[in-house]
Amino acid sequence: MNAPRRPDPGQPSHPGHPRSGFFYGLGAYFLWGVMPIYFKLIPSVSAFAIVSHRVVWSVPFLLALLLASRGWKKFAPILRDPRTLLILLLSSAMIGINWVLYTWSVVSGHILAASFGYYLNPLANVLLGRFVLKERLSKLQWTAVAIAGAGVSVLALGALDQLWISLTLCVTFALYGLLRKVVKADSLTGLAIETVVLAPFALAFLLLIGAGQAWAASDGENGLLVLAGIATTTPLLFFTAAARRLPYSTLGMLQFLAPTLQFLIAVLLYGESFTPAHAIAFGAIWTALAFYVTSLLRKPRLPQPPE
Numbered sequence: 001m002n003a004p005r006r007p008d009p010g011q012p013s014h015p016g017h018p019r020s021g022f023f024y025g026l027g028a029y030f031l032w033g034v035m036p037i038y039f040k041l042i043p044s045v046s047a048f049a050i051v052s053h054r055v056v057w058s059v060p061f062l063l064a065l066l067l068a069s070r071g072w073k074k075f076a077p078i079l080r081d082p083r084t085l086l087i088l089l090l091s092s093a094m095i096g097i098n099w100v101l102y103t104w105s106v107v108s109g110h111i112l113a114a115s116f117g118y119y120l121n122p123l124a125n126v127l128l129g130r131f132v133l134k135e136r137l138s139k140l141q142w143t144a145v146a147i148a149g150a151g152v153s154v155l156a157l158g159a160l161d162q163l164w165i166s167l168t169l170c171v172t173f174a175l176y177g178l179l180r181k182v183v184k185a186d187s188l189t190g191l192a193i194e195t196v197v198l199a200p201f202a203l204a205f206l207l208l209i210g211a212g213q214a215w216a217a218s219d220g221e222n223g224l225l226v227l228a229g230i231a232t233t234t235p236l237l238f239f240t241a242a243a244r245r246l247p248y249s250t251l252g253m254l255q256f257l258a259p260t261l262q263f264l265i266a267v268l269l270y271g272e273s274f275t276p277a278h279a280i281a282f283g284a285i286w287t288a289l290a291f292y293v294t295s296l297l298r299k300p301r302l303p304q305p306p307e
Helices: 018-040 047-069 071-079 082-107 111-131 139-158 160-182 187-209 219-226 228-243 248-254 257-269 276-298
Strands: none
Touching: 018 082, 018 228, 018 248, 018 257, 047 071, 047 082, 047 187, 047 219, 047 228, 071 082, 071 187, 082 111, 082 160, 082 187, 111 139, 111 160, 111 257, 111 276, 139 160, 139 276, 187 228, 219 228
């Protein structure tokens, strides 16, 4: 009797369960969307300390997952491939910068600027797909890029002091997604290597600033810092499960949930200023995204979302 055929890792492993994939994707982007509330619950610790805790406490969680799934066997081929290691080092730098700036944006009251950056991300993926991966763009996609560019220009004139946050978050996350798209490593193994690369820097930072600044003022906040590793990796694991069950076009449309929740949290929950420049820029982005989603529905072809 023939052994059952193992699923292709590049294809949905559960094609018969798109509904579960949809809920996994919904869970991933919902958790990313409400993440600012989590960070706001730790006001006595700096953004650098929060990110350092995220990295350090992610290591044992990821190692446990690797041991449970026997994923440690995939490390050896990666460690023997200098090109793969170099790409993962670069992706580690991109996600490290992105995490630090995003967390700083949240604790400093710039959630609106952060959400704008993640709205721009799918459009940045389109440009990277065109000029780096040599993918062809439809007229609707070019129209979306042009409208988004006009919105960014308006924001540059009316809110220049925060525009650098949005653009840096967009660029680092888009480059991270591009690097993870071309690297020869599955999502869990790649994330584990990236975390191990960042862990010495995170641990060194926590040790250098001392216990008085590395930990929060209350036991409750310290508990949230320890759980930050799980809070960081859980949506990534949900995303991986969704990616194996859903077409990337569907997953790409779900990714707009996260910045929408961040936008609502910034304005309605934390009362961040929403200026006319923001209104014009966000209106342009939402219009661009409407064109973008329309192009996906007509021809569902999307650059792989960042992991």
